[in-house]
Amino acid sequence: MAAKQRNKRSKQQQDKNGTNSPSATPTSADKDGKHAKANPKVLTPNLLQNPFFLTGVVTVVISVMAILLYLNMSWKPSRMVVVTKVHDESNPDKQREYKRSLDTIDRRSNLSLEEYRELYDGKWPVLITDALPTMRAMNWTKKFFMEKYGNEIITIRATEDGLAGIKDTLAMPLGLFLSHLHEGQPKLWTYLMDELFLLQKPELQDDLDDILYLQDDFFQLFPREIRPWNSMLLWGTKFSRSHLHIDPYNWTGTNAVFSGLKKWKLFPPGQDYLLHVKKGSNSGFPLNCFKYSSDIDAFNPDLKRFPRFAKAKAIEFDQHPGELLLIPTGWFHQAYNDEETMAVSSQVMNINNYKIVLEEIFKAGNLKKKSLPANFESLSPESQVKTVMQLLPKHILEKGRELTADALRQIDGVRNKPGNKQPG
Numbered sequence: 001m002a003a004k005q006r007n008k009r010s011k012q013q014q015d016k017n018g019t020n021s022p023s024a025t026p027t028s029a030d031k032d033g034k035h036a037k038a039n040p041k042v043l044t045p046n047l048l049q050n051p052f053f054l055t056g057v058v059t060v061v062i063s064v065m066a067i068l069l070y071l072n073m074s075w076k077p078s079r080m081v082v083v084t085k086v087h088d089e090s091n092p093d094k095q096r097e098y099k100r101s102l103d104t105i106d107r108r109s110n111l112s113l114e115e116y117r118e119l120y121d122g123k124w125p126v127l128i129t130d131a132l133p134t135m136r137a138m139n140w141t142k143k144f145f146m147e148k149y150g151n152e153i154i155t156i157r158a159t160e161d162g163l164a165g166i167k168d169t170l171a172m173p174l175g176l177f178l179s180h181l182h183e184g185q186p187k188l189w190t191y192l193m194d195e196l197f198l199l200q201k202p203e204l205q206d207d208l209d210d211i212l213y214l215q216d217d218f219f220q221l222f223p224r225e226i227r228p229w230n231s232m233l234l235w236g237t238k239f240s241r242s243h244l245h246i247d248p249y250n251w252t253g254t255n256a257v258f259s260g261l262k263k264w265k266l267f268p269p270g271q272d273y274l275l276h277v278k279k280g281s282n283s284g285f286p287l288n289c290f291k292y293s294s295d296i297d298a299f300n301p302d303l304k305r306f307p308r309f310a311k312a313k314a315i316e317f318d319q320h321p322g323e324l325l326l327i328p329t330g331w332f333h334q335a336y337n338d339e340e341t342m343a344v345s346s347q348v349m350n351i352n353n354y355k356i357v358l359e360e361i362f363k364a365g366n367l368k369k370k371s372l373p374a375n376f377e378s379l380s381p382e383s384q385v386k387t388v389m390q391l392l393p394k395h396i397l398e399k400g401r402e403l404t405a406d407a408l409r410q411i412d413g414v415r416n417k418p419g420n421k422q423p424g
Helices: 002-017 051-074 113-119 142-149 174-179 307-311 354-363 381-391 394-415
Strands: 079-085 095-101 106-108 126-128 153-159 169-173 189-194 232-236 244-246 252-259 262-267 278-282 290-294 315-319 324-327 332-337 341-348
Touching (some): 354 381
Antiparallel strands (some): 079 095, 153 169, 153 189, 252 324, 278 290
16 A cells, blocks of 8 residues: 555656656657657757758759759740731631741841742831842942032931930931031930932932832822822931831831941830820821821830830841841831941832721821722722722822922922032
8 A cells, every 4th residue: 555655656756847748758659759749859850961861952952953944945935926827829718827036036038029928028027138238329328428419408306315305307408417427425316317308319219229029019009299208318326216106107117228237126016005105196298197106215215204115025136237127017116226327218008008008098087988989898909099099189189299399398498598508
């Protein structure tokens, strides 16, 4: 009895001292894991000293890094897939799928007319590298223009505060402009942009050969009074640039560089919201149309003022002398002259964009669609254009004549102004 009491007191003392608590020395049951949850500090091994554990961790880390590196090298977020329709008389609805990347511009030579129409015309921009080198215009120089046309009046845009500082178009002798052509600065530059200079110089027009891809031009079906002026002379100081815009009538635009270096940013269609596009202003063309432009300078964007522009996607590339750029309808674009650069721009209206051009004519209120004949859609593309031109009100043709005559009178007025004649 006394022994039982002693054992009982001994057990009570052990409980009091904590020798039978969960934190006491583990029993065989503890070693089997029954109390592992209750005493993790004692039971968790030092994994950092386990060579097998370290080897496994290193292997996993290396594998994850290799996967991430592969994904980074192979993933191209700007890549786009464009489906273009291919004309096939036996199967008019035939389509092929072409993968197009925003990483670079397609530079092509020996491009057939058929392949151009299939892959690019009205679909995707392209640089043609072998269309200009044989042109006599490749020999145009500053000295040549200074000596032959120094007294001719040209129109320019000038700024002392970047794009925001451009207010009006100015007229001056070509020689005066050329004498300051080397003075461009980041925010202070001038840009000759003259639509009539080359048109008044047949000898210079002869230096611009016909280009295979531009031979089918429905603009030649327009009455002369309202036909868009072709062959615009572009000559800018370093740092000069255009506005971010879509060309008038949403036509297919062309740009041929004869000297210098021009940088481009071309934005695929469907990004008007991101580009903060302004709509509604008039072009001032003889046959009126709306202008689509943005106040954003894509080469020096103000993201505080235009925050959505940060998400816009564009093709960026350089255009060198002897290269011809073709810009499809619907593509906003901006050009930047990285050095003194001379170029000539033009436009084309053909089977792949004529409906878009006609729509711009209707939208500007030149002609109501209800005036079209009932069989209009069944007419050939060329006949549709001719029909619209024949239905234009006479006052529009008269307005076109007045605008052209007024522009020429202003040029003559500046030319005859005292002090504008340049020395020999």
